[in-house]
Amino acid sequence: MNDILFRHNRPDRAVTLDEYRAEGGFQALQKALADLSPDAVQQTVIDSGLRGRGGAGFPTGKKWSFVPRNLPGPRYLICNCDEMEPGTYKDRVLLERNPYLLVEGMALACYALGVERAFIFIRRGYELAAQNLKGAIAQAHKAGFLGSAICGSTFNLELDVHQSAGRYICGEETALMNALEGIRANPRSKPPFPAVKGLWGQPTVVNNVETLSNIPAIVAHGPAWFKALAATPEGAGTKLFCVSGHVQKPLCLELPIGTTLGEIIDTHCGGMRAGSTFKACIPGGASTPYFTRDHRTVPLDFDPVAKAGSRLGTGGVVVFDQTTCMVAATLNLVRFFARESCGWCTPCREGLPFVQHILERIEAGRGEMADMDILREHVHKLNYAFCALAPGAMGPVEGLLRLFEDEVREHITGGKCPLGN
């Protein structure tokens, strides 16, 4: 099913502007500029039930509605394409295949928000995606979908691409704004929230690539159509899932939000690779607690996944087979977060290396029973860090202790990794 995001995809290259337009591209923008008020566009997005696809799942229309109406001065939209969460590569695939969806989605969002200058913050290393996007912006300019007096209206918009210098914390929206302002990407304290005081002190909205790319279809077809795409009655729209690890065919696909994990692996990824049986998976990127065999029937949508003890996150599914040591896998994830801690607050800067050290000890067979309590305490206490990085880092650790306690215990009592690592 490729209803929205992969609808215009060509098998081996990015879609061109002419092809995109021939398939209905930019009609939503033309329709909105001719017939809809900015408030009507915002209301459509609120009604659609679209939730942020960058990981947190915050309702997009609601986020937009926090921007005060009558503050003087410019306001900004930032598209967050700083995709650095291990296991996640959907935004790259999206931009490599169809950058026009994002351009049109951003134009609609900016129209709804009264923004005249917007930024796309793209991660280091996404060279092809950045190149495609810059090309698409230039083409859209030429065709009159960006620039001044767009489609004969009074709406003006310029899009700027900023390539990140590379740091996971830039994905945090206030840290991202610091990075755009040319300084270290430490998070800012909230309040004031970015919607009131963000980039250069002006009202700012930060949305993910996938989120913004959904907007044209929502405006074109309406909220009811969008809601009906979901596999669950309470969900809305489709979701990109990027599946990797020990499956037969690792790939990025667009499916109804709420598709079950079992269906994704068995029907769409050809099952497990030869000789592998499913042991666990990360359901939504590196910061989400594990899922096991028992979770294969959970609909992958924000609320059902949360109810099952994890988070939908980015939709980056990493599948582990029976040969995977869960302590080593968790250690791999915690090492990433410890290295990416920005150093701003003590719990994160000091706590994550400590957790890493304990996991290293357990994996090497030198752990003690008391280590499990120390880890549990950190799962709890790192929630008091300044931003969401440290609590996210403890997601896999929490999952490890809750679902694989026996495996951790075996490392400690046996004095070595039972899987021979």
Add this chain to the structure above:
Amino acid sequence: MNVHDSHRADDRHRALERVMQQHRLRPDSLIEILHAAQRQFGWLDRDVLGLIAARLRLPPSLVYGVASFYHAFRLEPPGRHRCTVCTGTSCHLKGGSRLLQQLEQHFGIACGATAPDGSLTLENVRCLGACGLAPLIVIDDEACPHASFGPVVERLTASLDGEDTSP
């Protein structure tokens, strides 16, 4: 430094100055300017950082703080060839971490370090965002999907041997 080299250094400084002027010496363009400086010089030494600080009227400590914070900026000269091993979760599952250890042993370089003769830098990155191609290695900006020890060593050895070693 011979005459030829000093001309080249002048060209690079001129190119950097042009970029700084394009950004009207705005302090908030620091990251763009560091990118430009690294494109010119290959890495950022103290002199270049000091020059940028002076031109943008920023404290040298702030410029150094930013340059040392982001992964993109090199504060030491890189080797003539670069091998980057992804150890993100998917690559770890498919053997990326083990591959890195094997390469460290084979070339006698610790991860993050450069060989004493400046020929090779071995480094790792956590997730390149191409998890379907795990384990992934990047050699001199070229991706090697589904990498394994033998072919990677062969590739690297060929690059190192193929170097023009004449002065």
